[in-house]
Amino acid sequence: MRRTLGRLAVHLVLALAAGTVLFPVYYAVVGAFMTPADLATYPPALIPHHLTTANFGAAARSVPLLRQYLNSAVVAGVITAAQLLTSILAAYALVFLPLRRPAAVFGIFLATLMVPWEAVIIPNYLTISGWGLGNTYFGLVLPFLASGFGTFMLRQSFRQFPAELRDAARIDGAGHWRFLWRILVPLNKPSLAAIAVYVFLSAWNQYFWPLIITRTAQMQTLQIGLSSLRVADSAAPGLILAGVLLSLLPTLALVVFGQRFIVRGLTAGAVR
Amino acid sequence: MPRPPSTTAPAARLGERALAWAFLLPSLAVFAVFLGYPLYRTFYLSAHANDLFGAPSRYVGLRHYTDLLGSAEFGRTLATTALFVLLTVVPGVIGALLLVLLLESRIRGVRVLRSAFALPFAFSVASAAVVFGVFYNPATGVLNGLLSHLGSGPVPWLTDRHHALLSVALATIWLNLGYNVLVLSAGIGSIAPEITEAARLDGASGWRLARSVTVPLLGPHLFFLVVVSTINALQSFGQINILTQGGPDGATRTLVYSVYEKAFAYGSSDFGAASAQAVVLLVVVLACTAVQFGLVERRVHYS
Numbered sequence: 034m035r036r037t038l039g040r041l042a043v044h045l046v047l048a049l050a051a052g053t054v055l056f057p058v059y060y061a062v063v064g065a066f067m068t069p070a071d072l073a074t075y076p077p078a079l080i081p082h083h084l085t086t087a088n089f090g091a092a093a094r095s096v097p098l099l100r101q102y103l104n105s106a107v108v109a110g111v112i113t114a115a116q117l118l119t120s121i122l123a124a125y126a127l128v129f130l131p132l133r134r135p136a137a138v139f140g141i142f143l144a145t146l147m148v149p150w151e152a153v154i155i156p157n158y159l160t161i162s163g164w165g166l167g168n169t170y171f172g173l174v175l176p177f178l179a180s181g182f183g184t185f186m187l188r189q190s191f192r193q194f195p196a197e198l199r200d201a202a203r204i205d206g207a208g209h210w211r212f213l214w215r216i217l218v219p220l221n222k223p224s225l226a227a228i229a230v231y232v233f234l235s236a237w238n239q240y241f242w243p244l245i246i247t248r249t250a251q252m253q254t255l256q257i258g259l260s261s262l263r264v265a266d267s268a269a270p271g272l273i274l275a276g277v278l279l280s281l282l283p284t285l286a287l288v289v290f291g292q293r294f295i296v297r298g299l300t301a302g303a304v305r
Numbered sequence: 306m307p308r309p310p311s312t313t314a315p316a317a318r319l320g321e322r323a324l325a326w327a328f329l330l331p332s333l334a335v336f337a338v339f340l341g342y343p344l345y346r347t348f349y350l351s352a353h354a355n356d357l358f359g360a361p362s363r364y365v366g367l368r369h370y371t372d373l374l375g376s377a378e379f380g381r382t383l384a385t386t387a388l389f390v391l392l393t394v395v396p397g398v399i400g401a402l403l404l405v406l407l408l409e410s411r412i413r414g415v416r417v418l419r420s421a422f423a424l425p426f427a428f429s430v431a432s433a434a435v436v437f438g439v440f441y442n443p444a445t446g447v448l449n450g451l452l453s454h455l456g457s458g459p460v461p462w463l464t465d466r467h468h469a470l471l472s473v474a475l476a477t478i479w480l481n482l483g484y485n486v487l488v489l490s491a492g493i494g495s496i497a498p499e500i501t502e503a504a505r506l507d508g509a510s511g512w513r514l515a516r517s518v519t520v521p522l523l524g525p526h527l528f529f530l531v532v533v534s535t536i537n538a539l540q541s542f543g544q545i546n547i548l549t550q551g552g553p554d555g556a557t558r559t560l561v562y563s564v565y566e567k568a569f570a571y572g573s574s575d576f577g578a579a580s581a582q583a584v585v586l587l588v589v590v591l592a593c594t595a596v597q598f599g600l601v602e603r604r605v606h607y608s
Contacts, residue, residue, distance in 0.1 A: 050407070118331075142336075148340055149587060151540055296487060
């Protein structure tokens with residue numbers, strides 16, 4: 034009897050916690066389809082009486098959401114591809130190529146993980162503006178083309194690569210370049226996927242840098258567009274939630290379908 | 306893994322060294338231009354006065370720092386930052402711990418629930434802040450609506466200096482919950498099942514099992530999470546900028562936000578004073594990282 038009561042209590046607490054934690058997700062999804070009338074009732078309706086898609090059009094008229102969607106996709110896509118490439122090359126050099134002081138070189142990569150980006154944002158702003166790249170795609174992506182995190186993760190998994198396979202490839206006449214792209218990279222897909230998921234999420238979700246480096250709505254990313262929706266239409270929550278839902282589509286997909294990759298990079302990824 | 310002795314000829318070896326540097330160059334170049342140089346430059350700017358457009362004009366030594374030491378406003382900024390860290394890290398870690406412990410009880414649907422708790426991870430700081438902004442709306446927000454159902458008056462979530470920091474912290478806790486749950490779930494997953502089984506056979510269950518077996522074994526993960534959450538909280542910017550802009554009356558002006566205000570907000574380009582604050586931020590974050598490396602990484606074997 035006590036056991037059943039205990040289990041019931043656990044169920045109840047978990048259900049309550051799940052309700053609380055998931056409510057913002059629910060509200061972002063459902064609110065995006067609610068009519069202004071439903072959203073403006075006091076107290077607000079939690080379950081819509083009518084569903085509408087008008088919020089999406091209205092949000093896109095208020096802020097160039099489609100263009101900003103494209104901006105975010107380009108920026109996050111380029112950053113992800115570039116970080117994968119630079120990390121693969123760097124990790125390869127650290128593991129498979131002769132270096133005089135490998136520990137010292139690796140130390141540089143580790144050190145980059147410890148610098149809080151906000152502490153160097155002013156000179157970076159001055160550099161990018163000084164090059165005339167403010168408010169451009171280049172300005173948005175250039176500082177993020179390499180990654181201590183990606184190199185760190187790939188070095189870990191390259192080091193576990195069986196030496197026999199490496200030797201076999203060498204005996205077959207595969208040089209470094211062919212060994213890297215034909216054998217090593219295909220066999221390390223899970224690690225690469227984990228890095229790609231992390232890098233894409235953090236690039237897609239960036240806020241501080243795009244805020245200061247862009248000036249026009251046409252060049253802003255979706256995240257900045259969301260905050261301008263809030264300023265422009267604070268009386269129309271439906272528009273804001275529609276914008277939020279659009280911005281969430283790729284990241285929700287990654288979190289739901291890529292969770293095992295996320296868990297892989299969990300503790301390493303935290304040291305940004 | 307020791308490198309096998311090379312059998313290649315010296316000439317080929319030279320080529321390999323060149324290749325190594327060619328492979329490292331793209332990464333090192335990005336780090337040099339966008340981390341190394343700006344690190345030096347932040348110190349440089351912090352020791353210079355600047356004109357109205359932010360260009361450094363003359364050397365002032367430590368003056369920006371002594372100004373900060375004597376400034377009551379900066380003292381308040383530091384206190385707000387510390388309070389914000391406390392308000393987000395403690396409930397964020399404890400809440401996540403309780404959730405994963407409850408998820409350990411063998412009930413149906415736990416896997417689905419664990420994935421569900423990770424969903425906030427998909428939210429960016431901007432999307433979470435904007436959604437909470439809708440919740441906090443004094444007239445149409447869900448929270449005040451709920452309170453009025455319960456017979457309580459409306460709460461000025463973001464417009465009152467005594468509530469604003471708490472409200473921003475609440476949004477932050479929610480935003481980080483997904484990550485915290487994932488980390489602690491991974492931690493529990495790494496505990497050898499024999500240990501918990503043995504404890505169960507000894508009659509431990511429920512809270513007793515959690516308190517004397519699971520939580521102590523989670524120690525390193527909890528510690529890691531506390532450090533990482535602290536560093537994250539110190540760097541929080543988006544939610545403050547979107548929800549309160551540091552207000553009302555400076556009640557949510559944290560260190561990072563203060564750097565932003567001095568350097569970029571309202572047409573301000575006071576890069577010298579802002580850089581001095583950025584150096585303070587750098588020192589605080591590096592101190593947290595040092596604590597982490599000193600206490601945890603010693604036990605984690607990287608090579």
